Amino acid sequence: MTLSIVKRTEDDLTQWLATxxxxxxxxxxxxxxxxVLEPYQQSFLGNRSRFRWVAKSRQVGFxxxxxxxxxxxxHLRDGHTAVFxxxxxxxAVEKVLIARQVYEELPLAYQKKLVTDAKTELAFESNSRGRRLSRIISVPAKPPRGKRGDVYLDELAHLVNDREVYxxxxxxxxxxxxxxxxGSTPLGRRGIxxxxxxxxxxxxxHHTRQLVPWWLCRFFSLNVRRPQWRRPSCPPRSASLASDAPSSWSSSTPCPRRTSSRSSNAFYVDESYSFLPYELILPCTTDELPLAQDASDVPVPQGRLVAGFDVGRTRDRSELAVFEEVEGRFTCRMLRSFEGVPFAEQEAxxxxxxxxxxxxxxxxxxxxIGxxxxxxxxxDFPQVVxxxxxxxxxxxxxxxFKILLQRRDVTLPRQRELVGQIHSIKRRVLPSGKVxxxxERTNRGHADKFWAVALACQRERGPERRGTGEIGVRVIG
Known part of the structure; x- marks a missing residue:
């Protein structure tokens, strides 16, 4: 291996650092x-288009x-504003934390003065005479207002109000x-x-488009290919997984049609295949729903508490869902997963x-097994069904559950895994004629979280009334 050393002049270095x-x-x-930037990340940074659009796999660093x-x-501009x-x-908080951590590790000679340090905002004071402020502002799932500058719409396809935000x-x-x-992982053939x-x-x-599937990332692929500027139908034959890549992202089978491949390969799923489309699910989710971590943390209910438990042990996880029902409306209060937990502990x-x-x-x-x-x-408990x-x-x-979604009578936490499992439910007609x-099974289970939620929110049907003698009375006169 030959080490090449490229000598730069001071002007060259200054110009490079100014990008x-x-x-x-x-x-x-x-x-x-x-x-260390990936080639597709460097390509993104060099894109000066007013509208940049990135369809990407999960966990590729955008x-x-x-x-x-x-x-x-x-740091390179005065009075710059970036809104996430x-x-x-x-x-939203995570992006500010990343920027804050990287700022702390910058050489002191290149740091601007940090004058605002909050969970969702950073502000830097310019070293020039004007002392102008540059800001990073991060907001959750709502249209930015009154803050002119660069705007980054992260996971736009997953937002309920995506068109309004755009x-x-x-x-x-x-x-x-x-x-x-x-920038977003594909969700479905819907939305802006x-x-x-x-x-x-x-x-x-006016929009430039960039596609970043998993096999362009060095973390996942051993032999990174050059960027693809057209959407491939499946990973190239030469794409090999890195040893520490997620086990579900296997390129040994061509184009696995499951939820995980949709997000990892940047493919769009036809909504007609899902029994519960995103148009029904997303409006029933909210980021302002506090979930209890333990039974003792659940607030005193104003209505009835109902729960569902889907049992798993080896290949799947056991899932618990607790909802509060008030006049036919269900609000999620707790979700808990049990992965590799012995049945005795689950029962306890x-x-x-x-x-x-x-x-x-x-x-x-x-x-x-349940x-x-x-x-x-x-x-021991009569309320167990x-x-x-x-x-x-x-x-x-x-x-x-579909009826509850259609009526907006269920409130769910805005969790990608939960939304993905609900959407993954398919209705198929078997050769016998039954439905x-x-x-489809993924490395995260078999839609177990959905079934726990559906068990909790089911319409309660009492035992069928047996035929009893009825007396018909005819009133004359």
Whole structure:
């Protein structure tokens, strides 16, 4: 291997550091390690288009890159403003934390004075005579208002009010001559992100588009390919997974049609395949729904508490969902996963739940490995209902939940995994003529979280009334 040394003049170095790519590569560290940009990240930083559109896989570093670019521009420009619109509050805070950490590791000679240090905002004072402020502002899932500058719409396809957010952001950059960046993993053939990225409905000629599938990232692929400027149908044959890449992202099978491949390969899923489309799910989610971490944290209910428990142990996780029902409306109060937890511990947790909270009904999966757990609980707690996962029962639970979504009578936390599992439910007609409701298995389970939610929110049907003698009375006169 030959080491090449390129000598730069002082002017060359100064000009390089004056670019976003040079500033980040030459000055920025994260966790005490120099930031090394991927080729597709360098390509993004060099894009001067007013509208940048990025369809990407999960975990390929774009949220991180957005924070770095905003920090670099705040130091290279005076009076610069960067606004992030994120999926939820935690994502909004995370971008500011990244920028704050990288700022702390900048050489002191290149640091501007930090004058505002909040969870969702950073402000830097210029070293020039004007002392102008440059700011990084991060907000959760709402249109930015009154703050002109660059706008980054992270995971735009996953926002409930995506079109409103896009429209509000466009107005801001037009007044400030800034850039509007939309980046997201594909969600479905719906929404403004899909419309602009694919242009299937109409053309958007002012937007430049970048596709970043997983095999372009060195963390996931051993032999990184050059950027693709057209959408491939599946990973190239030469794409090999890195040893520490997620096990579900396997390129050994061509184009696996499951939810994980949609987000990792940057493919769009046809909404017609899902029994519960995103148009129904997303309006019923909110970022302002505090979830309890333990039974003792659940607030005193104003209505009835109902719960569902889907049992898993080896391949799947057990999932618990607790909802509060008030006049037919269900609000999620707690979600908890049990991964690799012995059945004795799962049973002990459910017993504590039933002892601490006034649970009116706990529906427990008694199919297969859950039979013993369900029988033990039902023997000691009359509010425990043992449920058999038959095709007829699944159809009933899925239909009940769809009705709740259609009526907006259920409030769910804005969690990507939960939304993805709900959307993954498919309705299939079997060769026998019966209907099957199920989801394809992924490394995260078999839509177990959805079934726990559906068990909790099912319409309660009492035992069928047996035929009793009826007396018909005819009144004469």
């Amino acid at each position: 976003e790519s040079g500033f980040i590569s030459g000055l920025c560290n994260y966790d005490s390690e120099p930031v 949220s991180f890159l957005f924070a770095l670019e905003a920090l670099a521009r705040c 619109v994120s999926y939820n509050l935690s994502d 429209t509000g952001s466009t107005a801001l950059i037009l007044r400030s001559h800034g850039q509007l960046t939309g 992100f899909w419309e602009i990225d694919t242009q299937e409905l109409r053309k958007y000629p 947790h459910l017993r504590r739940l039933l002892s601490v909270l006034p649970v009116a009904r706990l529906s427990v999966d008694r199919s297969g 039979m013993n757990l369900a029988e033990n609980l039902a023997r 043992e449920e058999n996962f038959t095709n007829e029962a699944k159809e009933r639970w899925a239909t009940d 099957s409701f199920d989801a």
